[in-house]
Amino acid sequence: QVQLVESGGGLVQAGGSLRLSCAASGSIFSINSMGWYRQAPGKQRELVAALTRDGAINYADSVQGRFTISRDNAKNTVFLQMNSLKPEDTANYYCNTIPGKLPWGQGTQVTVSS
Numbered sequence: 001q002v003q004l005v006e007s008g009g010g011l012v013q014a015g016g017s018l019r020l021s022c023a024a025s026g027s028i029f030s031i032n033s034m035g036w037y038r039q040a041p042g043k044q045r046e047l048v049a050a051l052t053r054d055g056a057i058n059y060a061d062s063v064q065g066r067f068t069i070s071r072d073n074a075k076n077t078v079f080l081q082m083n084s085l086k087p088e089d090t091a092n093y094y095c096n097t098i099p100g101k102l103p104w105g106q107g108t109q110v111t112v113s114s
Contacts (some may be wrong), residue, residue, distance in 0.1 A: 002026040002102055004095055009108030012085055020108055027069040027076055027097060033098040036080045038091035039107075047065030049080055050098055062088070085112045 002053055008020040020036070023100075034051040039045040049069035050058045057069060068081040092107040094100075 002028055004102060004105040006029070006093060006105050006108040009110045011111045011113065012111055014086055014114050016039055016085050017081070017083045017111060019094075020082065020086065020110075021095055022078045022080075024078075024107075027073070027096070028102075029096060030056060032096040034069075034071060034078045035077070035098040035100075036067075037094045037096060037100065038089075038110075039094070040091040043091075045094070047098065051078065051100075082110070085110075087112045087114045 003025040004022055006020060007023045010018060012018055026092055031053060033050060034111060035047050035048040037045050038049050048060045048063050049067055051069045051071055059067060066084045071078040090110060090112050092103055092109050094107040096104060
């Protein structure tokens with residue numbers, strides 16, 4: 001089964017940037033819509049960025065204009081460039097298909113200090 005491995009998280013000050021990566025063990029991006037999700041402590045997991053197999057992109061209102069999703073089909077990797085980070089962006093970030101039908105990876109923790 002396809003496995004997802006997220007990386008690139010860390011501790012950053014408000015206003016800073018991070019670039020997250022999600023590597024898949026199989027060629028899934030060309031046939032699936034992919035998304036970045038996040039889950040903060042005590043909150044439900046939410047979809048923050050979506051990239052369809054046809055290239056359409058959508059963002060949650062909370063990250064619109066600050067986050068950019070992209071993918072490299074040849075490398076089976078999807079990225080999330082996060083700029084102008086805010087403390088409320090603090091969460092564990094995951095990638096998965098839309099809807100999330102693959103086993104969830106460990107995620108990568110993003111912590112934004114004020």
